[in-house]
Amino acid sequence: MPKKVDHDARRREIADAVLRLVAAEGLEAVSLRHVAAEAGISMGAVQHYFRSKDEMLAFALETQARRREERIVRQLSAAGRPPTVRELFRVAALEVLPISEESRADYTVGLAYFIRALREPRIAELIVSGGPALHGYFGEQLAKAQRAGEVVDGVDVSQETLVFWSVVDSQSTAILLGERTAEAAVATVDYYLDRLFTVARSQVTI
Amino acid sequence: MPKKVDHDARRREIADAVLRLVAAEGLEAVSLRHVAAEAGISMGAVQHYFRSKDEMLAFALETQARRREERIVRQLSAAGRPPTVRELFRVAALEVLPISEESRADYTVGLAYFIRALREPRIAELIVSGGPALHGYFGEQLAKAQRAGEVVDGVDVSQETLVFWSVVDSQSTAILLGERTAEAAVATVDYYLDRLFTVARSQVTI
DNA sequence: CGGGATACGATGCGATCGCATTGTAAACGA
DNA sequence: TCGTTTACAATGCGATCGCATCGTATCCCG
Numbered sequence: 001m002p003k004k005v006d007h008d009a010r011r012r013e014i015a016d017a018v019l020r021l022v023a024a025e026g027l028e029a030v031s032l033r034h035v036a037a038e039a040g041i042s043m044g045a046v047q048h049y050f051r052s053k054d055e056m057l058a059f060a061l062e063t064q065a066r067r068r069e070e071r072i073v074r075q076l077s078a079a080g081r082p083p084t085v086r087e088l089f090r091v092a093a094l095e096v097l098p099i100s101e102e103s104r105a106d107y108t109v110g111l112a113y114f115i116r117a118l119r120e121p122r123i124a125e126l127i128v129s130g131g132p133a134l135h136g137y138f139g140e141q142l143a144k145a146q147r148a149g150e151v152v153d154g155v156d157v158s159q160e161t162l163v164f165w166s167v168v169d170s171q172s173t174a175i176l177l178g179e180r181t182a183e184a185a186v187a188t189v190d191y192y193l194d195r196l197f198t199v200a201r202s203q204v205t206i
Numbered sequence: 207m208p209k210k211v212d213h214d215a216r217r218r219e220i221a222d223a224v225l226r227l228v229a230a231e232g233l234e235a236v237s238l239r240h241v242a243a244e245a246g247i248s249m250g251a252v253q254h255y256f257r258s259k260d261e262m263l264a265f266a267l268e269t270q271a272r273r274r275e276e277r278i279v280r281q282l283s284a285a286g287r288p289p290t291v292r293e294l295f296r297v298a299a300l301e302v303l304p305i306s307e308e309s310r311a312d313y314t315v316g317l318a319y320f321i322r323a324l325r326e327p328r329i330a331e332l333i334v335s336g337g338p339a340l341h342g343y344f345g346e347q348l349a350k351a352q353r354a355g356e357v358v359d360g361v362d363v364s365q366e367t368l369v370f371w372s373v374v375d376s377q378s379t380a381i382l383l384g385e386r387t388a389e390a391a392v393a394t395v396d397y398y399l400d401r402l403f404t405v406a407r408s409q410v411t412i
Numbered sequence: 413c414g415g416g417a418t419a420c421g422a423t424g425c426g427a428t429c430g431c432a433t434t435g436t437a438a439a440c441g442a
Numbered sequence: 443t444c445g446t447t448t449a450c451a452a453t454g455c456g457a458t459c460g461c462a463t464c465g466t467a468t469c470c471c472g
Binding site: 025028156166171176177187 | 233320322325327333337360362366368369371373375376377383384385393397401
């Protein structure tokens with residue numbers, strides 16, 4: 001039987017410390033000692049809750065992915081049911097683009113893990129697993145818009161959804177690199193939406 | 207006065223060892239000792255040619271970028287002057303997508319450095335510096351196609367060039383993650399080109 | 413009121429890291 | 443020919459790493 005501490009809560013606290021470190025100093029700055037210091041506990045405590053560093057990193061990534069998804073869903077519903085699918089796409093892009101400090105940290109963390117995923121199938125699995133749901137939802141929305149006549153001719157909803165997220169992802173990385181400004185990235189997204197939807201862009205700016 | 211060895215050639219040999227290590231085991235596997243072993247020389251020799259590890263990594267990245275550019279230019283000219291701009295874009299995409307073992311290694315190296323660039327402005331500068339030339343060239347080609355009436359209406363050549371490379375980049379990462387196959391990625395690129403050019407896709411397959 | 417399970421904290425071990433230092437053999441200019 | 447410069451090789455240093463071990467305090471159950 002456990003003592004009085006909440007095991008899962010403690011793990012989440014440690015994961016938070018990991019994510020703060022990754023966002024601020026990169027994955028290579030994550031060591032058991034640093035994490036312990038960031039979380040304000042001893043190194044032994046960290047070891048107590050995670051059998052290895054890899055397990056800790058994987059758990060932190062899962063935590064981050066879950067939080068990010070919740071945040072996006074919350075933002076989309078808080079956007080008050082956009083009148084058109086075009087605006088839904090735009091709101092989603094604005095939420096994913098690393099514009100706010102929060103989404104910037106999110107994206108930095110995701111990228112840091114992405115590299116590791118190239119050589120560690122377990123991490124790759126975690127990253128890839130979120131894809132189909134996202135792709136499916138926006139594909140359905142685009143199909144709905146297509147039936148409503150809001151989409152230009154010659155569009156394959158599945159392929160086009162991939163193109164949409166390609167633009168958002170690439171512009172995100174360009175922002176993080178300092179290659180492009182947030183305004184320029186949004187302008188590119190709007191240009192892309194211009195060529196996808198028949199309905200004009202709204203007057204709302206960032 | 208130097209001895210009989212070619213200083214620059216030696217630096218390039220070491221850079222090759224670095225790039226092999228990065229492609230095979232990631233940037234975190236690059237240490238002075240590993241590089242020395244990979245290059246078949248002593249650690250002291252490596253230190254002799256590079257004052258610090260960071261300088262060595264930066265030089266290796268420059269070497270890789272130069273090689274990659276040369277390889278793409280060679281492929282484009284070896285493609286025998288594609289008759290249409292659409293085919294030029296397709297050839298470029300096929301060359302950049304991590305399909306062959308060579309381009310796969312190239313892309314892995316690029317990604318590894320990209321992450322580091324998020325926190326090291328010097329690396330970011332090296333990566334960003336290659337952008338304008340690439341963007342400019344393909345923008346010009348797209349403008350030429352536009353004047354020739356090979357492009358659909360409503361295209362902004364500058365923005366559209368960004369979208370094109372967005373698609374190629376994102377599909378590249380999807381391939382590396384194992385999220386998509388090379389064939390699926392090429393199909394998405396072809397779909398995108400379908401919606402950009404008025405001329406039909408050629409019969410050439412990968 | 414023991415006893416086992418849980419929750420740590422402290423410490424040590426072996427490996428690896430970047431880098432500095434030192435030694436040495438070879439080539440070239442004066 | 444002699445001294446300077448170049449091209450290494452070898453080694454040591456201090457720091458950091460993940461992880462294992464050990465001691466101990468605390469709590470729940472019987």
